[in-house]
Every structure is written in structure tokens, then in C-alpha cells.
Amino acid sequence: MKAITVKKAGGPEQLQLAEVAIPKPGVGEILIQTKAAAINRTDILGRQGKVAYLPSDILGVEVAGVVVDSNQSDFAEGDFVMGLVNGGGYAEYVVMPAQRAMKIPESLSFAEAAAIPEVFLTAYQTLFWIGQLKRKETVLIHAAASGVGTAAIQLAKQLTDATVIVTAGSERKLEVAKQLGADVLINYHDEDFDQRVLQATKGQGVDLILDFIGASYWQKNLKSIKTGGRWVLIGILGGQFVEQVDLFQLMSKCIQLTGTLLTPRSDQYKAELTHDFIQQVFPYFEDQRIKPLIDTKFSLAEVAAAHIRMEDNQNIGKIILTVAD
Amino acid sequence: MKAITVKKAGGPEQLQLAEVAIPKPGVGEILIQTKAAAINRTDILGRQGKVAYLPSDILGVEVAGVVVDSNQSDFAEGDFVMGLVNGGGYAEYVVMPAQRAMKIPESLSFAEAAAIPEVFLTAYQTLFWIGQLKRKETVLIHAAASGVGTAAIQLAKQLTDATVIVTAGSERKLEVAKQLGADVLINYHDEDFDQRVLQATKGQGVDLILDFIGASYWQKNLKSIKTGGRWVLIGILGGQFVEQVDLFQLMSKCIQLTGTLLTPRSDQYKAELTHDFIQQVFPYFEDQRIKPLIDTKFSLAEVAAAHIRMEDNQNIGKIILTVAD
Numbered sequence: 001m002k003a004i005t006v007k008k009a010g011g012p013e014q015l016q017l018a019e020v021a022i023p024k025p026g027v028g029e030i031l032i033q034t035k036a037a038a039i040n041r042t043d044i045l046g047r048q049g050k051v052a053y054l055p056s057d058i059l060g061v062e063v064a065g066v067v068v069d070s071n072q073s074d075f076a077e078g079d080f081v082m083g084l085v086n087g088g089g090y091a092e093y094v095v096m097p098a099q100r101a102m103k104i105p106e107s108l109s110f111a112e113a114a115a116i117p118e119v120f121l122t123a124y125q126t127l128f129w130i131g132q133l134k135r136k137e138t139v140l141i142h143a144a145a146s147g148v149g150t151a152a153i154q155l156a157k158q159l160t161d162a163t164v165i166v167t168a169g170s171e172r173k174l175e176v177a178k179q180l181g182a183d184v185l186i187n188y189h190d191e192d193f194d195q196r197v198l199q200a201t202k203g204q205g206v207d208l209i210l211d212f213i214g215a216s217y218w219q220k221n222l223k224s225i226k227t228g229g230r231w232v233l234i235g236i237l238g239g240q241f242v243e244q245v246d247l248f249q250l251m252s253k254c255i256q257l258t259g260t261l262l263t264p265r266s267d268q269y270k271a272e273l274t275h276d277f278i279q280q281v282f283p284y285f286e287d288q289r290i291k292p293l294i295d296t297k298f299s300l301a302e303v304a305a306a307h308i309r310m311e312d313n314q315n316i317g318k319i320i321l322t323v324a325d
Numbered sequence: 326m327k328a329i330t331v332k333k334a335g336g337p338e339q340l341q342l343a344e345v346a347i348p349k350p351g352v353g354e355i356l357i358q359t360k361a362a363a364i365n366r367t368d369i370l371g372r373q374g375k376v377a378y379l380p381s382d383i384l385g386v387e388v389a390g391v392v393v394d395s396n397q398s399d400f401a402e403g404d405f406v407m408g409l410v411n412g413g414g415y416a417e418y419v420v421m422p423a424q425r426a427m428k429i430p431e432s433l434s435f436a437e438a439a440a441i442p443e444v445f446l447t448a449y450q451t452l453f454w455i456g457q458l459k460r461k462e463t464v465l466i467h468a469a470a471s472g473v474g475t476a477a478i479q480l481a482k483q484l485t486d487a488t489v490i491v492t493a494g495s496e497r498k499l500e501v502a503k504q505l506g507a508d509v510l511i512n513y514h515d516e517d518f519d520q521r522v523l524q525a526t527k528g529q530g531v532d533l534i535l536d537f538i539g540a541s542y543w544q545k546n547l548k549s550i551k552t553g554g555r556w557v558l559i560g561i562l563g564g565q566f567v568e569q570v571d572l573f574q575l576m577s578k579c580i581q582l583t584g585t586l587l588t589p590r591s592d593q594y595k596a597e598l599t600h601d602f603i604q605q606v607f608p609y610f611e612d613q614r615i616k617p618l619i620d621t622k623f624s625l626a627e628v629a630a631a632h633i634r635m636e637d638n639q640n641i642g643k644i645i646l647t648v649a650d
Contacts, residue, residue, distance in 0.1 A: 130581075214572045227589075233576055242570045247539045247561050250584030256455075257582045259575030264552075 003058045003091030004303050009049025012304040012311075020058070022093045029095045031069035032081065035110035037089040038062050039306050039319040040118050040147075041235070042263050046087075047307065051263075060089020061263060063096070064104060064113035065323075073098035080104040082113040084121070084262075084270060090303060092323060099271035102278055105285045108292070115292035115318035116285075119147035121270075122262045123155050124277050126210055126232045130258050137207040138163040140197060140224055141182075142217065143237065145173035145316040150180055150293045152210055155281070157181035158289055165200055167193050169313075176293070176316050194220040205229060215239030222249055233259045237313075293317030328383045328416035329628050334374025337629040337636075345383070347418045354420045356394035357406060360435035362414040363387050364631050364644040365443050365472075366560070367588050371412075372632065376588075385414020386588060388421070389429060389438035390648075398423035405429040407438040409446070409587075409595060415628060417648060424596035427603055430610045433617070440617035440643035441610075444472035446595075447587045448480050449602050451535055451557045455583050462532040463488040465522060465549055466507075467542065468562065470498035470641040475505055475618045477535055482506035483614055484605070490525055492518050494638075501618070501641050519545040530554060540564030547574055558584045562638075618642030 001022050007014045025031045043059045045051040064082040067075050075081065081101040088094045104113040126148075127133045139156050143149045144166035156162040157180070165184040166177045174185040184200045186193045197206060205226035211217065212235030225231055250257065262270075284290035295315040298306040299322055306319050326347050332339045350356045368384045370376045389407040392400045400406065406426040413419045429438040451473075452458045464481050468474045469491035481487040482505070490509040491502045499510040509525045511518045522531060530551035536542065537560030550556055575582065587595075609615035620640035623631040624647055631644050 233572060236572050236576070240571060240573045242572065243568070245567045245570045246565060247558060247567060247584065248565045250582070251558055251561070251586050252584075252589065254585045254590070255583070257575070257584075258580070259572065259577075259582075260579045261576050264577065265579070 001092040002300060003088075004060070004300060005057050006047050006059065009047070012047070012307040014047060015059075015304050015307065017301055017303075020091070023088060023095045025069055025071045025095045028073070028098055030067055030071050030073050030075055030081075030098050030101060032063060032065040032094050032096055033068050034063045034065040034089065034092055034094050034323040036064050036114035037321045037323055038114045038118065039310055039321065041310065042261075043090075044307055044311060056087030058088045058091050060091070060094070060321075061085060061087065062114060062117040063089045063094055064110045065094070067101075068093070071098070075101060080110070080113070082117055083274070084117050090300065090321060090323075097267055097271070099267065100274050102274060105282060107286055107288055111294060111297060111320045111322065112292045114320055115147070115294055118262065119151040119318065120155070120281065120292070121273055121277055122234065123148050123151035123210075124281060125262060125273055126234055126260060127152055127155055127208070128159070129273065129276075130260060131208045131210070131230050131232050133160050133162060133208050135160045136162065138165065138201055139208040139210065140165045140167075140193075140206040141210045142167050143212040143235070144168040144177040144182060146212060147293075147315075147318045148210075148212065148234065150176070150317050153177055153180040153182050154290045158284055159280070163200075165197055165206060173316055180293075192220065193217075194223040197224040201226070208232070210234065213238035215242045218242045218245075222253070222255075225253065225255060228254045229256070231255055231257045233257060234261070295319050297322050326417040327625060328413075329385070329625060330382050331372050331384065334372070337372070337632045339372060340384075340629050340632065342626055342628075345416070348413060348420045350394055350396045350420045353398075353423055355392055355396050355398050355400055355406075355423050355426060357388060357390040357419050357421055358393045359388045359390040359414065359417055359419050359648040361389050361439035362646045362648055363439045363443065363472075364635055364646065366635065367586075368415075369632055369636060381412030383413040383416050385416070385419075385646075386410060386412065387439060387442040388414045388419055389435045390419070392426075393418070396423070400426060405435070405438075407442055408599070409442050415625065415646060415648075422592055422596070424592065425599050427599060430607060432611055432613055436619060436622060436645045436647065437617045439645055440472070440619055443587065444476040444643065445480070445606065445617070446598055446602055447559065448473050448476035448535075449606060450587060450598055451559055451585060452477055452480055452533070453484070454598065454601075455585055456533045456535070456555050456557045458485050458487060458533050460485045461487065463490065463526055464533040464535065465490045465492075465518075465531040466535045467492050468537040468560070469493040469502040469507060471537065472618075472640075472643045473535075473537065473559065475501070475642050478502055478505040478507050479615045480606070483609055488525075490522055490531060498641055505618075517545065519548040522549040526551070533557070535559065538563035540567045543567045543570075547578070547580075550578065550580060553579045555581045555583070558582060559586070620644050622647050
């Protein structure tokens with residue numbers, strides 16, 4: 001089968017279209033003919049050799065496709081499924097733990113379905129499992145036009161009617177956020193987001209921050225959060241190292257700061273999250289109150305261009321690899 | 326009445342025994358004749374002018390005594406009660422929000438009762454409300470011989486049968502921790518606690534850290550915690566500022582770090598915590614499976630010596646002011 005592998009750790013030029021054997025499903029796994037796969041930042045870290053937790057030589061952690069070997073699972077051959085995989089997604093066939101597979105709602109295409117698992121599960125996990133977002137609370141979502149950002153805006157708005165405050169770097173991105181339901185739009189080039197957040201919350205700050213930025217927003221996030229607020233750290237686009245952290249600020253504001261990544265979580269955790277997500281969120285996909293947002297589509301052979309687009313932060317929503325028609 | 330006030334922000338020599346008016350209970354408050362009060366670190370910060378959240382000129386945030394004006398509350402005059410007060414504890418009379426008052430179990434003296442509210446409520450809140458300690462998990466408790474430390478060891482052991490790993494700076498302190506139920510004893514002068522923690526947990530790390538130390542233990546705490554672990558920051562005895570915090574470590578280990586202080590929490594929060602604490606923990610006081618630990622007793626006039634003893638970290642358990650017989 002055709003698959004994308006990495007010659008050696010490095011830039012997008014290291015990605016190559018190779019001919020490799022079709023994988024065999026192990027215990028508890030199903031084999032899927034991939035129709036579409038999505039690009040994630042973890043793939044770029046994997047390509048650069050910065051993360052080592054993927055057992056596969058082939059990149060890609062989420063796909064949508066057709067079950068071709070159900071391997072005594074609850075699925076039938078021919079079922080349309082989407083879900084997270086332990087690497088191997090940029091390929092014509094991939095194995096997936098059956099516990100993580102989700103039947104694709106009829107309202108969605110394969111490309112749309114491939115755009116769901118990583119960002120919607122991450123947004124759902126961080127907003128509700130970790131961030132404990134409650135009805136009518138206020139949430140600050142950075143990188144509003146990113147995959148997780150666009151998913152989080154919709155989930156926060158639809159599931160809890162939260163007040164959603166977002167930051168992004170262009171009017172084009174903020175317009176998309178507004179259409180998805182964001183209430184307060186902040187262009188971080190034009191103004192200090194912490195000032196606008198305090199204005200919008202009558203000086204109280206927000207109940208929850210979804211932070212993809214890290215170091216460069218540290219001080220402003222501290223100012224933007226309410227006493228007793230929750231702060232979920234899921235990205236370090238603005239830097240990995242904070243020069244000096246004042247622990248007494250965390251104590252006196254009673255802040256809960258949780259770092260998280262979805263990919264390295266255990267199979268059991270992902271299975272429970274998947275199950276809860278299907279129960280709580282699928283009705284919204286079925287009647288299209290919530291929609292995955294697709295930025296662009298590339299073929300397997302164009303994968304380098306797809307990586308470059310993400311590394312340049314050009315995308316609004318998800319970048320999809322179309323693997324088969 | 327006699328009360329301890331602060332001449333001006335500074336050292337223990339600024340404490341003075343003054344003659345002031347007996348306070349009047351406001352709406353929802355009761356008046357208590359103080360029998361015993363306890364010394365807390367927040368009193369020392371208050372004396373030094375480093376915290377400004379106490380509305381009273383008189384130091385002291387916890388007392389035990391007799392209700393002398395029940396002010397239409399659920400209490401009767403003559404009831405023996407203990408509880409947190411918004412300052413004013415180092416005095417012959419003090420007002421207390423009725424929602425925070427707890428009837429003293431018959432097994433306890435006034436001095437023992439005064440030793441309970443701050444440290445046991447803090448230990449209970451941090452272990453269970455914030456730290457979510459579950460049955461048979463493993464917890465690392467620093468400053469094992471401190472007031473909160475001695476309370477936390479007992480609560481973790483009795484309520485959840487946790488494996489309790491403790492650190493302290495002397496064999497005398499570790500011996501006390503052992504008698505209270507600690508399983509693994511680490512003298513931080515003799516060994517690196519993170520190495521011992523990893524040994525004792527088969528390389529996994531602990532589920533929960535109660536951290537009174539802060540900056541100087543930052544790196545070792547990061548190494549000692551399990552992936553997905555909880556870390557509750559309730560003190561900065563080892564420094565307030567951490568240089569070069571690596572946010573990716575918090576993400577890749579999926580760490581939940583929560584800063585907290587009990588004193589600045591809202592009245593409603595303290596009332597709910599008090600209610601839950603009475604339900605869950607009082608049975609253990611009544612049959613003496615859990616006991617408050619008293620270090621020393623001083624009279625009101627000897628308050629400077631009491632502060633010095635705490636500032637020098639000499640105490641094992643609580644330092645009590647005996648206000649009346």
C-alpha cells in the first residue's frame with residue numbers, strides 16, 4: 001500500500017511517499033481502508049523527531065474510512081468509521097483500536113469525519129473533563145481559528161451556553177470565530193487581551209482559559225483568570241519556557257493549571273472519552289448544530305505542502321489528506 | 326477585653342497586649358468567649374504586613390470557646406464551639422460566622438479543638454476537594470511535622486488507606502509522622518526525595534503531592550509525580566519564584582497543579598467545606614482514630630515567643646494560645 005514515511009527527522013522535505021505492507025490488526029483492533037486523514041501538530045513534532053511516543057513509522061493520528069477487517073469486534077465490514085489511531089494514518093490502510101472507532105454520522109462526508117476526532121475530542125476533554133465548564137460560565141479561547149479552537153467555540157456555546165471570548169491574529173479568523181458563536185472577539189495585534197477580558201467580565205476575569213500559547217501569554221492569562229478559575233494548557237505555540245513563575249500568584253488566586261496532551265493518554269482513557277463524546281456530542285453533529293471546519297484538502301503526494309501550511313499558521317480549521325475517493 | 330494587636334508591620338516585637346472593646350456580632354455571626362486560639366503562618370504574614378485580607382486589627386484566624394451571644398443562630402449560649410474567624414482570634418472575645426462554627430466533640434479539650442479548624446480543614450480541602458485522593462492511591466506530603474502535614478497524614482491514612490510518603494528535616498519529626506501512619510519516611514537532609522519516591526512507587530511516581538515548599542522542590546516534585554497526577558500548592562516555605570518553568574513538562578505528564586489558600590476563600594465556600602468536614606471527619610475525632618497534635622501552649626502575653634517558635638520551624642504540630650481557663 002502507499003503510505004507517508006519520514007526519511008530522517010527534519011523538515012517537510014523528509015516526507016516521502018513509500019510502498020509498505022498493509023498492517024495486520026492485533027487483538028482488539030480493526031483494519032480500515034483510509035478515505036481521509038487529518039494533519040495535526042503532533043505529526044509535525046513527530047516528523048521533526050521531537051516526540052517519540054508513536055509506535056508507527058507512518059505519521060498520522062486520525063482517519064475516516066471503511067472497515068475491511070472487523071476482527072470479531074462490534075463493527076461490521078463495510079461500516080463507515082472515524083477515530084484516533086496510534087500513528088499510521090497517512091496510509092491507504094490503518095489499524096485502529098476498536099474501542100476508539102466511532103460510526104460516522106450520516107450527515108458527514110469522510111473528509112469532514114476525519115476532521116473530528118483529534119480536535120473535537122481534545123476540545124471536549126479540555127472544556128468538560130478537565131476544565132469542568134458549567135452552564136453560562138465564561139471561557140477564554142486562544143487561537144480561535146485553529147482546529148481545536150473552532151471545535152471548542154462550538155462545543156462551549158452549544159453545550160453550556162457559555163460566554164465565549166476569543167483571541168486570534170486577523171480579522172478573517174475572528175470573523176470565522178464569530179460565525180461559530182464567539183461573543184467577544186480580540187485581535188491580539190491591536191489590543192492587550194487581558195484588558196479586554198477584564199472589561200468584558202466586569203473586572204472578574206474568566207472561569208476557564210483554553211491555552212494553546214503558553215509562555216508568551218503567561219502574565220496576561222494570570223490577569224485574565226478569575227479567582228478560583230481553571231486554566232488548561234494544551235499548546236506552547238508562544239514558547240515553552242516561562243522565565244519566572246510567581247507561585248504565590250497561583251496560590252492567592254486559587255488557580256488550577258492543568259497541562260494535557262491527548263495523544264499520550266492510555267487506551268482506556270481514550271475509549272472512555274470516546275464513549276462519553278458519542279453520547280454527549282453526536283446529536284449536535286446529526287442535526288448540524290455543530291460542524292467540523294475544513295480548511296483545505298491535499299492528496300497523499302502533496303503532504304509536504306499540507307505540513308508547511310500548518311507550520312505557517314495559515315489554516316482556519318482542519319487540513320485534510322484525501323487518501324481515496 | 327484583652328487582645329493582641331500589631332503596633333506596626335514588622336517582627337515579633339511589634340505584638341502588643343492591648344485593651345480593646347468587645348466586638349459585636351453582625352448578621353449571621355455569633356459572639357464567642359475565647360478559651361484557646363492557634364497560631365498560623367498567615368498570622369505571621371499579617372504581622373509583617375505581607376497580607377492584607379484580614380478585616381480585623383487583631384491577629385488570629387481560629388479559636389475554640391463558649392458561645393455567649395447566639396444571635397438567633399442554631400447555636401445556644403453555653404455551647405462549646407471551634408472554627409475559623411475573619412481575624413480577631415487572639416482576644417478574650419471574638420465574632421465568628423455561625424455557618425463556620427462546629428460543636429466541639431466531647432473527646433476534645435479547648436486547646437485540642439483550637440488546633441483543628443485551619444489545619445484539618447486545609448488538609449481535608451487539599452487532599453479531597455482539590456486533590457481528589459482516592460482509595461489506596463499514593464500521596465507525597467512535604468513538611469510532615471507541620472500542622473497541616475500531621476493532619477494530612479492522618480486523614481489520608483484513615484479515610485482512604487493511601488500509601489503516605491513524607492519528607493521532613495529531622496528524625497524526631499519523621500518519628501512523629503510514622504506514629505501518625507506515614508509509610509515511607511524521607512529525611513531531605515540525607516537523600517534526594519525524588520529518588521526515594523520513584524523507588525517506593527516502582528518508577529511510577531505518586532498520584533498526589535501536597536506541596537508546602539514551592540520553588541526549591543519544583544524539579545524534584547516534577548520527577549516525583551505520576552503521569553496524570555495532581556499537585557496541590559499550599560505553601561512557599563522554599564521560595565516563591567521558579568526560574569525557567571518548562572510548560573511542556575506539565576503537558577507531557579498531564580499534570581494538574583492547583584494553588585490554594587483557605588483564608589481568602591468566600592464565606593459560602595468555607596461554610597460548605599465545614600459542613601462536609603463535620604460529616605466526613607467528626608466520627609474519627611469522636612473515637613480518637615484521628616487526633617489534633619499540639620506542640621506547645623503559650624499565654625496571650627507570651628505570643629511573641631509563640632511566633633518565634635513557628636518562624637524557626639521548631640514546632641511539631643500546632644502552637645496554641647491559652648486565652649482563658
